[in-house]
Amino acid sequence: MSNPTHQPRNKWMIAVSLTLCALLAVVGEMGQFHFIYGISFSLTSLFVLLSVRLFGIGGGLLTAFAAFLASAAAADHLMFQAIGLLEAFVVGLMMLRYRGRLFMTDLCFWLFVGMPLTYFFYNQHYSNTGVDIKLIACLIAINGLFNALFAEILHQYLPLSRWSGLSSIKRLPRSMSQLLLHLSLGIVLVSFLLNMLVNSINSFKEVTYYVEDIAQQATNTITKEWGASNVPYTIPMDDVSTRTLQFLIDRYTTDTYAFSLIDDQHRVVASNHHGLIGTHLDAFGEKNYRPISEYLYFSSNYNSFSQLKLHTWNDEQFLYQSKLGNGTGHIIITFPLEYYQNYLFSKYFIHIFYLIGFALVAAFVSLLINRSFTRSLQRLAVATTNLPLKLKHNNSLELPKSNTVEIHSLIMNIKHMSSSLLYLFRETQSNNERLEMQAQLLQESEERLHQLAYYDMLTGLPNRHQFTRHFQELIVMNTGTAQHLKIGVLFADINRFKQINDTLGHAFGDKLLQLVAQRFQSIACKSCDVFRFGGDEFVFLVRYREEELSSYAEPILKCFIEPFLIDGMPLFLTVSIGISSHPQDGEDMDTIVRNADIAMYNAKEEGDGCYRFFKPNLLPLIEEKMRLENGLYKALQENQFSLYYQPKINAATGELCGIEALIRWKHPDLGLVPPDKFIPLAEESGFILEIDRWVFREACRQNKVWQDAGLKQISVSVNISARHFYQGNLKEMILSELKATGLDPHYVSLEITEGVFMRNIDQVIDTILYLRNLGIQISIDDFGTGYSSLNQLQRLPISDVKLDRSFIQGITSDDKKSSIVRAIIELVHSMNMKVVAEGVETLDESRFCKELKCDELQGYLFSRPLPADELEVMLAQADPER
Template identity: 55%
Template sequence: MYRLLELSRHRQVTIAAYLACLALALLTQWVRIPFLFGASLTLTSVFLYLSVRLFGLRGGLPIAFAVHAVGVFLLKEPLFLLVGLLEIVVIGLLLRKLHDRLFYCALLFWLPLGMLILYLFLLMQEGASMNDALLICCIVTVNSIANALFAEIIDQCWPIRHQIRPSSGETEQSVLSLRKYLLYFTIGIVMILFLLNIFVNSVSSFKEIHIYTKELAVQAAHAVEQERLRDEAQQLERLQQLLGRYDTDMYVVIILDSNRRIIASSDSEAADHIRYLADASSYMKLSDHYYLTRHKQRFSIWESYIWHNESFIYVKPIEGIGELIVAIPLGNYREHLFNKYLYHFAYLFGFTLAAALVALLINRLIVRDLNRLAQSTTNLPHRLKQQHIVELPVSRIKEIDDLITNIRLMSGSLLQLFQESQSNAERLAAQAQLLRQSEERLHQLAYYDSLTGLPNRLHFSQQFSELIALSRPDNSQGLAVLLIDINRFKQINDTLGHSAGDRLLQQVGARMDLLSCKTSSLFRLGGDEFVFLCSYTQHDQLTRLAQSICHMLEEPFLMDDLPLFLTVSIGISIYPHDGPDTESVLSNADIAMYNAKKEGDSSYRFFDSGDATFISEKLQLENGLYKALQEHHFSLHYQPKVYAATGELCGIEALIRWQHPELGMIPPDKFIPLAEESGFILEIDRYVFREACRQNKAWQDAGYKPIPVSINISARHFYQGDLKAMIIEVLNDTGLSPQYVSLEITEGVFMRQSDHVIETIVYLRGLGIQISIDDFGTGFSSLNQLQWLPISDVKLDRSFIRGIASDDKKSSIVKAIIELVHSMNMKVVAEGVETVEESQYCKLLKCDELQGYLFSKPLAAADLEKKFLPIKL
């Protein structure tokens, strides 16, 4: 639509310009600047030149034909002016080569060709002299060349052709050079002044002749009148004789009667001088009693109108007779007048030549310096930017020299700006490089895990969404998620420290990443959770991948030259069978993974809709931990420990229980890991320690024999909680002696050999509190590390006790451990004793204390008091 509007506007401008050229050309045919003796000037060709310049030969020629036809047939111009049609044709052809040089095209036509054609045409006319033809040729030529100059100035200063022909291949120039301005100015001024001068001189010359001839006519009339008055009785024939004496080429004397009939004349052709006095249109009144006759000729387009037979007529009334007329032929002075015209044209040629020389001189003095300045400043910014030396010219013209000085100062400032700009550009480039690095870093941080370098959760979600969008409708290729969780990684973090845990995650990620391929990619979601995003065609591919992950992690990892065995649990969820989007598929894989944990180490499980119950229960337990602490849903049960040799009660272990209002009794192995993850374990430790101390003190106050109570303390309490302050506070509040308190901690606590942990254990042992290692043999310590730790006893894990009587290897290991522990002056407690055979065998191996279901399950405080506590003192 916009292009159509542009075309419509272009067409409107073209039509308006075309009609304007036609109208102005026709108008200037009527409006002319008349010279004497039949000569005149016109501006018609200005608009004819513009039309052929704007619209080409095809557009300009019809306008020229119409204008000249109107001039010849309506304005009765001579046919020789039709040479203008030839002029338009030739100039139109020349413009195709010379383009915008309209003035030169007019010169090329008129000087060698146009003047010759016009001159020959005028000589062919009857009565025309060489001077007549030459004068008319000069006037028409000068008129046309001047009009060509004016047309070129209009075209150059108002380039409307660019609006009429915007797509032409012509080289467009929106400004004129100073050289052209000087040329137009000098030649234009000379031509205008010449035309004004020739017009003024022609008028003044005619006036001079007019005054001279009038005086001559008055003198002649006065002389005739005086002679006539000396003889008033002269008859008419005597008047003829009188006038016969005035027969001369200078003038003709005629006497008319009252009826305007010739009575007497000095010339036989007197009638030719006075015939037009009867018609006002045939003469021109110059002053009182003085006229100029203009002989009417039969109109012919072949002839030009040039004054040939005109005469000055002086009319004096004669009383009683009629009129005395003195006729002075203009032909007597025409040659003189025409020669003056020709002299003026010679002057024009000389002045034009002088003007050209002046223009060349000015161009040499001014334009040359300006051109040198323009050449030296071409691409000045680029040359300054490239550190090139710029040599500016020197001019003798003050204004140009001032301009050069300003440019020199500007160049210095510009050079300084370029240097500063280059410095800024270098800084910007450095900043851009830093920005690109920052963007790359941000992209790395946004989409990749900073610890392992693996793609992160955001990258996983994005790639999963892209794969879902590209999934095939025929389900020929499925998508699956394998969520991998490292078993007991939190215990590793708590025992070995977070830095060791981070290094372990890096090794695990690097090892599992070896299984990545075109169809499966590994991501780290966070913590100890990794996930494989797989494209598969057969269900067995997922099983093989899960098995490969488990087998790959069977080889131990080295942590400070210490072998560390890991197992994982894998949950598998399939899109879209197990969920319509990323979150649901990942959530169901998480459910399957937690159910795999219940099946044991290095296991994997596909999601089953029934598995959601486990996660629902897990979430319910996590949300209920805080409420259980606030509403006292926790309670303590106590399991007795007995001497292996006598079977007497030697201590009790406090075990926490959770009575959920909806789910009933929750065993510790379900909620303790959740408490470890959420951080509630610190509050649970505080509650268990305070309640166990309070209950033991209450039994002592009731008169029962004092026995120590064993309390499990999380490893996190050694690193994150203020364990010493908590123990001192509770012992002070309850009044229980420290010797009746035994803290059971896992052996992983001692693996982080920090001064803080060692100092805490030494401090507690200094108070009299016993320190026991729980679940000994399942952690990651070596026995020789125990020799410098202040430990009171060691509890063998029930995995060593179960079936010990029938397993020689296991019994050999237990025997070696007991002997080694005894050699370090520590007691050995066997937990998980469930049969008489296991009890007898532990006694045979010289185990110090026994604990297990064989003796009693964990009991409430009241039940323990009834069954096991010694009789009151």
């Protein structure tokens, strides 16, 4: 709580301080320092500018006006004080506008305003008096700059603001460069003023000595020529003597002074100024001469030399008086002061030039000292700023170098201190690191738990927990209003997401999920909320009355029409949706969600990119899928799998040239399960790696058995999942099984899909090259249905390209399809690879493929997949030697 007496006390201190400045300005005006004849030095503007700096333009004008009134009371220096008022006003405005330094602001005033006005005013009053107006203007400007400099020094280095009650804030530190500049300029100005004060006295003495010397020489010369150097002489009484004396005076004197001989009646007998002859000259009557030496006097009516004015230069003079030896007369010599005016002013012009030169030298020296002395300190200050923070981040500490002993010692001490500080910091950090880590982990865990409790971290969508809360709230709201409000659940799953995640990586899959979530959010509305359950599963919770749930499913499907662009790759996807509603398909949330999930799997089985409503007859299908998924491991352990072999026919010769191993599963309860049912389940669970190993081993073993039996030696093709290239040790598996079965690698062919090349293609190519070097053939299966383009073929070290059966079916009646197949075959042949057409079922398709120069044919036209014993018969028949 503030002190109620604080503000009045400050106002009282400000008023007293302003009054004191005004009084000091008045004292400075009344007690001026006088230098050369008629020129003075005043400290008035020092206190005026100090008032401007402390109290602003208003306080400065009040102080200047008080000094002006004091000058007006003395009827002196009114013009100079008017310029002082203008100085306070202009400097106050500039300080208020630009907030610059006081000395530089006042320097601008005197250069562009003060000196021109001073020259103009003094030229109006003293233009015909012989006074050097330029000297007067320069001295007045120097007076003002001296006061400005010392006003800035007083304000900078004394706590005047605190003393005057203007501020209670502690003053900020001062810069070394400003201190050096103030010190150098202050020494130069003070030395100049002291020199002017001493030279003011010495210059006047120098002139008096000069005048007295000239007078004595003229007197001695004339009296010697008159012949009275050794004997007393008298006033000439006859005309001849008078003319002779006048001739000598005219010969040995000049017009710059008046040499007169007067008698005891004060009558001029002879003079080099002929107009004075015969006149009466009273040396002490007309003017009050102030004695300077035994013979020399000065014609001033003032008590001291310092009080003479500029306009009296033409009136004042020196007087030299020497009595004749017999006391009958006097020799009077008068020297007008105006003849020495230019000499005195020129000396002070030289002093001003010296001042400017020394001021520039002092500023330059201060700059050099600042660069050589303070620059090291400034660099040291910059280098040590936030020293603990720099040491904490292990930033390099670049300390400056200096040849100054003290600064060098300071730098070494700081370097030692930084090393000690770094050691202490590391010690402290090692002690606190564990606590900070635990605290950070605890905080992150709390934040993460809070976020995970209600929202999905990847997509930002509400999660399963939030869905549960919201669903329960809707059920409570639905109580008593079931006839008006219904609850629908739409379970959406991205098709082939597992394949994308495995081939392109989890980071790619995460980006895809984020883009999907953004599209789902764009179609959500007030009555439709979207949630993410996990993986690629999204659930829409709908509140509806009479409208169909299909109106909510259609926008979900349509938002997948546009491809997803990830890292420059367009990706076309579809989504399958299962729909269930409350209370029609269940009374509780778990049942509703389960039934929507069952409907979604039914949508997947019927085709990508569609939605299906839950029906009770779907439950057996889901149960069958679960039995298949759970029975895969048992099937491998109990040898429920078997291999069938489908022949490949040479298109040119019609001979058997190869076989493809195809897996079959004979379930003990469900019977023969086709691969398109259990292979996707194996891909999703990752169990496909073990299945592929078994298939490869069994195919190699069986082929080796046939070869050992003397049957035709042909290559066996085995399908390999893309997972082997990213998750399994494919090279080790191939080498291990080849070694175990003893089959030559040249009789093995691996069929891979184009999806293998979607992720880290360089690593895949390296693996394929390794296998090719072993002698294993590599074939692309289902070419044209995957993700690669035709121009990728030039990078793939493969031997065969198998055209998908979708290209073969109807090729004889579809011109576009036939053109595409023809282009593919020509391109593949141009790269020295074979083309295998699969799915050939009719003679027309076979004949057309032969015309297109396909290398090998495969399909039901030639043979369905056969068990090993039946294929053995075909091999025996195909061998011409048997």
